[in-house]
Amino acid sequence: MKVWVSIDMEGISGVVDRDQLLPDGRRYERARESMMADLMAVLSALKEEPDVESIVVNDSHDGMLNILAEAMPGGVHLISGGAKLWSMNQGVDAADVAFYVGYHARAGTPAAVMDHTYSGEIFSVTLNGQEVGETGINAAMAGHWNVPVAFVSGDDKLALEAKALLPDVEAVVVKHGVSRRAAEYLPRPEVNQRLKEGVKRALQHYRDGLVKPWKLAEPIHLTVTVMTPEMADRAMYCPGAQRVDGRTVAFDEPNMEEAFRAFYTVMAMSDRPLY
Numbered sequence: 209m210k211v212w213v214s215i216d217m218e219g220i221s222g223v224v225d226r227d228q229l230l231p232d233g234r235r236y237e238r239a240r241e242s243m244m245a246d247l248m249a250v251l252s253a254l255k256e257e258p259d260v261e262s263i264v265v266n267d268s269h270d271g272m273l274n275i276l277a278e279a280m281p282g283g284v285h286l287i288s289g290g291a292k293l294w295s296m297n298q299g300v301d302a303a304d305v306a307f308y309v310g311y312h313a314r315a316g317t318p319a320a321v322m323d324h325t326y327s328g329e330i331f332s333v334t335l336n337g338q339e340v341g342e343t344g345i346n347a348a349m350a351g352h353w354n355v356p357v358a359f360v361s362g363d364d365k366l367a368l369e370a371k372a373l374l375p376d377v378e379a380v381v382v383k384h385g386v387s388r389r390a391a392e393y394l395p396r397p398e399v400n401q402r403l404k405e406g407v408k409r410a411l412q413h414y415r416d417g418l419v420k421p422w423k424l425a426e427p428i429h430l431t432v433t434v435m436t437p438e439m440a441d442r443a444m445y446c447p448g449a450q451r452v453d454g455r456t457v458a459f460d461e462p463n464m465e466e467a468f469r470a471f472y473t474v475m476a477m478s479d480r481p482l483y
């Protein structure tokens with residue numbers, strides 16, 4: 209079994225604030241230790257399973273330089289660095305099963321720690337009419353390559369979003385969202401225990417054939433609603449973009465690879481929110 213792990217930061221057990229999320233933040237280095245702790249709990253549980261033949265970790269947060277390569281246990285490969293074509297999904301095409309660690313709820317979710325969808329420019333995203341966040345976009349990418357998502361971890365809102373979309377996913381709650389920038393934390397030993405037990409259950413569900421790739425009907429109808437009409441004006445430079453309304457552009461793409469490239473181009477063209 210080839211296991212691939214995408215790790216983000218907003219859904220990590222000790223993280224609630226922007227000051228923890230970016231390398232120039234005063235609290236970043238401490239938050240990075242929490243990120244490593246969540247990851248190590250997942251990796252140690254994976255490594256206890258004799259049928260796990262390989263593990264690849266894809267650093268999936270911000271500049272994607274958060275995970276310390278020298279801390280990776282033997283046999284674990286790390287994809288580090290940004291500007292990779294499939295972004296948070298880099299490497300999942302070669303895996304049997306995908307795990308999402310430290311994920312967060314989509315933009316607009318109440319009482320969800322640091323809710324957003326890929327960037328601050330995005331208000332909402334739909335795929336074939338269904339509203340999705342990063343979990344959905346990435347699960348659709350994994351599904352395009354026939355890879356199921358067996359495990360997610362994050363706050364309680366992420367767990368609800370993931371279970372609504374992927375009913376057989378193992379969703380581990382490592383903190384409870386109080387507001388966008390506040391959470392109620394669990395003790396570290398309980399976080400570790402929940403993550404380890406979640407990994408075991410997720411692998412068993414995969415072995416039992418209970419988790420299926422999330423495959424969307426093609427062609428893919430993608431809509432992206434950005435924060436302002438000016439951002440949508442700029443998004444219209446993307447080939448194939450159709451203007452739906454002031455803040456929304458749409459695309460009809462043959463498959464998820466092309467839909468993802470369109471989505472990412474909208475983000476790049478939209479630039480940052482206006483003040």
Ligand SMILES: [Zn+2]
Nearest residue numbers: 216217269270
């Ligand atoms: Zn992130």
